[in-house]
Amino acid sequence: MVSKRTEDLIKWDAEHILHPYYVMGRNVGFVLEKGHGVWLQDTEGKEYIDIGAQLGYALLGYGRKDIADAVQEQLINLGATHIWFGWSNAKTIECAQKLAEVTPKGLDHFHFTSGGSESVDSALKLARLYWALQGMNKWKVICFYGAYHGFGGGTWATSVGKGNVWQGIGPPTPGFVFIPSYYCYRCMFGLKYPGCNMQCARYLAEVIEGEGVQTVAAFMAEPVMGAGGMIAPPPEYWPMVKKICDEHNILLIGDEVQSGFVKTGKMFALENWGVTPDLMTMAKAISNGFVPFGGVAINDTVYQVLKDHPLWHGYTYSGHPVGAAASIPTLNAFINEKVADNAAKVGKHMAERIEAEFMSLPCVGSFTALGLMIGLDIVTDKKTKAPFPAAEKENLWRKTIAAGVLARPLAGYAGNRLFICPPCIMTVEEADKMLDILLSVLSAVKPS
Numbered sequence: 001m002v003s004k005r006t007e008d009l010i011k012w013d014a015e016h017i018l019h020p021y022y023v024m025g026r027n028v029g030f031v032l033e034k035g036h037g038v039w040l041q042d043t044e045g046k047e048y049i050d051i052g053a054q055l056g057y058a059l060l061g062y063g064r065k066d067i068a069d070a071v072q073e074q075l076i077n078l079g080a081t082h083i084w085f086g087w088s089n090a091k092t093i094e095c096a097q098k099l100a101e102v103t104p105k106g107l108d109h110f111h112f113t114s115g116g117s118e119s120v121d122s123a124l125k126l127a128r129l130y131w132a133l134q135g136m137n138k139w140k141v142i143c144f145y146g147a148y149h150g151f152g153g154g155t156w157a158t159s160v161g162k163g164n165v166w167q168g169i170g171p172p173t174p175g176f177v178f179i180p181s182y183y184c185y186r187c188m189f190g191l192k193y194p195g196c197n198m199q200c201a202r203y204l205a206e207v208i209e210g211e212g213v214q215t216v217a218a219f220m221a222e223p224v225m226g227a228g229g230m231i232a233p234p235p236e237y238w239p240m241v242k243k244i245c246d247e248h249n250i251l252l253i254g255d256e257v258q259s260g261f262v263k264t265g266k267m268f269a270l271e272n273w274g275v276t277p278d279l280m281t282m283a284k285a286i287s288n289g290f291v292p293f294g295g296v297a298i299n300d301t302v303y304q305v306l307k308d309h310p311l312w313h314g315y316t317y318s319g320h321p322v323g324a325a326a327s328i329p330t331l332n333a334f335i336n337e338k339v340a341d342n343a344a345k346v347g348k349h350m351a352e353r354i355e356a357e358f359m360s361l362p363c364v365g366s367f368t369a370l371g372l373m374i375g376l377d378i379v380t381d382k383k384t385k386a387p388f389p390a391a392e393k394e395n396l397w398r399k400t401i402a403a404g405v406l407a408r409p410l411a412g413y414a415g416n417r418l419f420i421c422p423p424c425i426m427t428v429e430e431a432d433k434m435l436d437i438l439l440s441v442l443s444a445v446k447p448s
């Protein structure tokens, strides 16, 4: 039995609010109201441990007074101003300066947005413009099957869920070409790492050449796939791909909207392999998700071509000073509190426990982990790798939440990855508590 207040909220919500990635006219049946650290609380006072940092952005957890104070101060000083027509504001400049301290060397020119989809749109346009301004008509962008790049202009680069997200909204924007990703467990080439000779990376070169080098603007991908399943690549992947992009004269757009900012144990995921993209999209954790904010970091080569040309692109909230104000203490906390190191330490501990205790379960087919981007393949049969049917997935999800772990439904390319991507301030003790709950839920699963 829930209180009348909760009951009314749930009912009103279901009738009036359309939830992304959920059946319209329904909700999950609880209402969140408070948060502290890695814990969330609903209107009934029930506490949940946060396994997903919301959508991968609340990496410092909840109840951060430093961010709240900075936001409040900015709201009072100058709650809104834009940066169109060359206008500037002090907070956004300060934020860009801080960002330049944490972005990989050479990526220190910024275009600001209010989220990841806008960052992707901007990167796509800037990449094409870069070539156009040099007299070249290179417009195609190569992406992964199973990737997620948001629902703006990147909608047609977002093929997660085997085309589900494209149903009923065509026609598609032309110009996107797809290749298999580094999802080894379900390798589209039917190969096995490491005997595969990294066919997925090599194939990029073949596709660029097949499409015509003179038509391809960029390869855009997530360094570690997020919504596609929390999938980390083999270590050879990114150095090989960077070399292929350079040799074929195409830009590399690293979509770090999900993988960026400490969660892989480095400030940005591509740093794990010493690779620097030409354009890098950011959002989510940049402001701990407390205020929508994002951007694209642009390297000097691209910037020098763009410079002195008008930018016929931008968003009303580009460079919003309140988003910038939230981002500065967030970035400071990442550095001062050594949050990337904590993500690496806690992630390693979790990976060791998953290997030792979860992999023997009949429903756990495989997992990959890099820092606190961890994904488990949940299967009905380890031999066939068949994913759970929809009803069983729903059942598992509800059991996990009822047990006090606020998870998202199984998702990813085949719709069967369990995401573990908690706030990166999580302690080993909290991680253990979460894993104990997950282990007991998954141990009780009887795949049919």
Ligand SMILES: Cc1ncc(COP(=O)(O)O)c(C=O)c1O
Pocket (backbone or CB within 6 Å): 055, 115, 116, 117, 118, 120, 148, 149, 150, 151, 222, 226, 227, 255, 256, 257, 258, 259, 283, 284
């Ligand atoms: C890799 C990636 N790119 C882009 C986006 C879109 O970001 P937003 O939802 O903030 O528009 C997401 C969102 O999850 C993402 O994971």
